Amino acid sequence: MKILIVKLSSLGDVVHTLPLVSDILKHRRGVVIDWVVEDQFSDIPAMHQGVSMVIAAAFRRWRKKWFCARSWIELWSFLKLLRTKRYDLIIDGQGLLKSALVATVARGPAGGFGFHSSRELLSSLFYKQTVEVKRELHAIVRLRILGAKLLGYSFSSEIDFGLVHRHEMKTKSVMFFHGTTWPSKFLPEETWMRLSQLAIRDGFQVLVPSGTDSEFERACRIVSTGGELLPKLSLNELVKKIQACTAIITVDTGLGHLAQALGVPTVALFGPTDPKLTGISGNNQLTLSSTKLPCIPCLKRDCMFSKDDCKIYPPCFSVAPEKTWKTLQKQIQIESQH
Numbered sequence: 098m099k100i101l102i103v104k105l106s107s108l109g110d111v112v113h114t115l116p117l118v119s120d121i122l123k124h125r126r127g128v129v130i131d132w133v134v135e136d137q138f139s140d141i142p143a144m145h146q147g148v149s150m151v152i153a154a155a156f157r158r159w160r161k162k163w164f165c166a167r168s169w170i171e172l173w174s175f176l177k178l179l180r181t182k183r184y185d186l187i188i189d190g191q192g193l194l195k196s197a198l199v200a201t202v203a204r205g206p207a208g209g210f211g212f213h214s215s216r217e218l219l220s221s222l223f224y225k226q227t228v229e230v231k232r233e234l235h236a237i238v239r240l241r242i243l244g245a246k247l248l249g250y251s252f253s254s255e256i257d258f259g260l261v262h263r264h265e266m267k268t269k270s271v272m273f274f275h276g277t278t279w280p281s282k283f284l285p286e287e288t289w290m291r292l293s294q295l296a297i298r299d300g301f302q303v304l305v306p307s308g309t310d311s312e313f314e315r316a317c318r319i320v321s322t323g324g325e326l327l328p329k330l331s332l333n334e335l336v337k338k339i340q341a342c343t344a345i346i347t348v349d350t351g352l353g354h355l356a357q358a359l360g361v362p363t364v365a366l367f368g369p370t371d372p373k374l375t376g377i378s379g380n381n382q383l384t385l386s387s388t389k390l391p392c393i394p395c396l397k398r399d400c401m402f403s404k405d406d407c408k409i410y411p412p413c414f415s416v417a418p419e420k421t422w423k424t425l426q427k428q429i430q431i432e433s434q435h
Contacts (some may be wrong), residue, residue, distance in 0.1 A: 098121075098125060098127065098129070098130045098185045098186075099128075099129045099131070099182060099183070099184045099185050099205075100121065100128055100129070100131070100184060100185065100186050100187075100188065101130075101131045101132070101133065101182075101184045101186075101187045101188070101200075101203055101205065102114065102117065102118065102130060102131070102132045102133070102142075102188050102190060102199050103132075103133045103187065103188065103189045103191060103203075103272075104132065104133075104134060104190040104191055104196070105133065105134055105135045105154065105156065105191055105192065105193075105195065105196055105199070106134070106135045106137075106138060106157075107138070107278075107299075107347075107351055108138050108141070108350075108351025108352065108354070108355065109350065109351040109354040109355075109375065110191070110351075110355075111134060111141045111142065111351075111356050112141060112237070112258070112351065112354040112355050112357070113140045113236045113237045113240060113354065113375075114190050114240055115141070115142075115145055115168055115258040115259050115260065115358060116237055116240070116241055116256050116257055116258055116259070117188075117190065117240045117243070117244045117295050118130055118132075118142075118145050118147045118148060118259055119145075119147065119240055119251075119257040119258065119259045120241055120245065120257075121147075121243055121244055121248065122147045122254045123252075123257075123258075124245075124248070124250035124252070125248060125250070125382075127310065130147055130148055130149055131148070131149055131150040131151070131152060131182070131184075132150075132151050132152065133149060133152045133154060133155060133179065133199055133203075134152070134154070135153070135154055135156065135157060136153035136154065136155045136158075137157075138151075138332075139151050139153040140331075140332040140333050140336075141355070144259075144260050144261075144336070145258075145259040145260065146259060146320040147259055152175070152178055152179055154175050154199070154238055155168075155171060155175075155258040156313070156349065157258060158350070161173055167236070171176075172399060175394065176202060179199070179202060179203050180202065180203065180204050180370070181286050182204065183204040183205055184203060184204060184205030185205060185206075186205060186206060186208060186247060186248070187200045187203050187205050187206065187207040187208065188200075188207075188208055188209065188243065188244060188247060189207060189208070189209035189210075189223075189224065190209070190222070190240050190243060191216070191220075192209060192210045192214070192215035192216040192217060192220055192221075193216055193217045193218060193220055194217050194220050196209075196220070196222035197209065197217075197220035197221075197222075197224070198223070198281050199275045200223065200224070201223050204339065206225040206226065207223060207224045207225055207226075208224050208225065208227065208228070208243075208247040209221065209223075209224045209227060209228070209243070210227065210228060210229075210230060210239075210243060211227035211228055211229040211230075212227070212229075213229055213321065214227075214228070214229050214230045214232065214239075215329055224379075226247060228242070228243050228246040228247060230242045230243055230246075233373065233374070233400060234374075235373065235375070235376070236374060236375050237256060246423060251259045253291040256379075258357075258358035258359075260358050260359055260360075262340075262359060262360035266344070267300060268341050268342065269271045269300065269301055269302060269343050270301060270302040270303070270304050270341070270342050271296045271301045271302070271303055271304070271342065271343060271344050271345070271346060271425070272303075272305070272306065272338065272339065272344075272345050272346075272356075273289060273292070273293070273303065273304070273305050273319065273324075273345075273346050273347075274306070274345060274348065274350050274352045274353050274356070275289055275305065275312070275315060275316065275319065275348065276306075276307065276308060276309070276312040276315075276348065276349035276350060276352075277348050277350040278350075279369065279370075279398045279399075280399055280400070281368060281369040281395070281396065281397060281399055281400045281411050281413075282348050282349050282350070282368055282369060282370065282396055283348070283411070284348050284366055284368075284414050285409055285410060285411075285414060286315065286318055286319060288409075288414065288418050288421075289319045290318075290319060290321070290322045290419040292322070292418045292421060292422060293322060293323050293324045294322060294323060295418060295419065295422040296422065297323045297324070301343065301411040301421075302324075302325065303319050303320070303323060303324035303325065304324070304325050304327055304338065304342065305319050305324050305326055305327060306327040306330060306335060306338075306352075307326070307327070307329070308329065318413060335352070336355070336359070338358055338360055339352075339355065339359055340361070341363060343362070343429060344361065344362040344364075344425050344428060344429050344432075345361050345362070345363040345364075346363075346364050346366070346421065346425060347363060347364075347365050347366070347377075348365070348366055348367075348368075349365065349366075349367050349370045350367075352362070353365050353377060354375075354377060356377075356382075357378075357379055357382050360379070360380075360381070361381075362382065362425065362428035362429045362431070363377055363379075363381070363382040363383075363428065364382075364383055364384075364385060364421055364424050364425045364428060364431045365377040365382070365383070365384040365385070366375055366384075366414060366416060366421065367384055367385070367394070368394075368413035368414045369393070369394055369395045369396060369397055369400070369411065369413055370393040370394055370396060371396065372384040372386055372394075380431065380435065381428045381429075381431045381432040381435070383424060383428060385416050385420070385424060386413075387413050387414065387415045387416055387419060388415070389412075389415055390412060390413060392413075393413045394413075395413075396410070400413075417423045
C-alpha cells in the first residue's frame with residue numbers, strides 16, 4: 098500500500114504530523130509513505146525512518162517570484178515528481194485550499210478533514226473521503242484521528258514521533274527558543290535575561306540561536322547579561338545542538354515542538370495561544386501559561402493592550418522566571434531518573 102501525506106507547513110505543524118506516520122506504520126504493515134512539504138521544512142519528515150520519499154515544494158518562494166522563469170521550471174518539476182507514483186490514499190493533514198489542490202493533483206483518492214473540521218472549509222470539497230474531527234482537540238490528536246478513520250484502525254494514547262532521541266547529554270546547557278512569528282507570542286526580553294541569570298547561577302551554559310535579523314538582534318540583547326550567541330545553523334545542525342542540550346525553554350514556536358519530538362526536557366511558555374490545542378507535554382516536558390486575564394488565550398497575532406497599559410508586555414506572560422526555572426529543573430530531574 099502506498100500513502101502520500103500532504104502537510105506543507107509550518108515547522109510546528111509538520112512536527113505534529115510525525116506521530117501519524119508512526120501510527121500508520123504500526124497498524125498497516127508494508128506501507129510505503131511519501132510526504133509533500135515546503136522545502137524549508139523538508140529535513141523534518143526525512144528524519145522519520147518511516148518516510149520513504151520527501152517531495153519538497155517551494156510555494157512560499159514561488160509566490161514571491163511568480164514571474165521568474167526559475168519558479169515555473171521548479172513548479173513543473175515538482176508537479177512531475179508528484180505524479181510519478183499512484184497512491185492508494187492521499188492524506189491532506191493541512192486542511193487548506195492549497196494543500197487540497199496538491200492532494201488533487203497527485204494520483205490517487207484523497208482524504209482529509211470534513212467541512213466543519215478543516216481550517217479552510219472549502220478544502221473538504223476536494224476529498225473523496227472526509228472525516229469530522231473536533232476542533233477543540235490537540236493538533237496531534239486530530240491528525241491521529243484523521244489517519245485512524247481513513248485507514249480503519251485504533252491507536253493507543255502513547256505518542257511516537259519516530260525521531261531518534263539522544264542517548265546522553267553532552268553539555269550542561271539550556272537553549273532558549275525566543276523566535277516566533279506572532280508579536281503577541283514574544284516573551285518579554287527582561288524575562289529571558291532573568292532566566293539566563295538563573296541558569297548561569299546554577300552552573301548551566303545558556304545557548305541562544307537566531308534565524309532572522311530581528312531574532313539576531315533580540316538574541317544579542319538576551320545574551321548581554323550572560324550566555325552564548327549561536328551562529329546561524331541549518332535545521333539539521335540545530336537538531337544536533339538540541340539533542341546535546343540538557344533542557345530547553347521555549348515560547349510557542351516550531352523549534353519548541355521539535356524539542357518535544359526529540360524528547361529533550363522542555364518548558365514551554367504560552368501566552369495568547371491555547372495549550373489544549375498546541376501545548377507541549379511529555380514525560381519530561383510541560384507547558385506553563387497564565388490565567389490571570391480573561392482574554393487568555395486570545396488566539397490573536399497582536400495584543401489588545403499597549404506597552405503603556407501594563408508592567409509586563411504582553412501581559413499574558415506573567416509567569417515568574419523563578420517559577421519557570423524551578424519547573425525546568427524538575428523536568429531535568431525526571432529525565433535523569435529515567
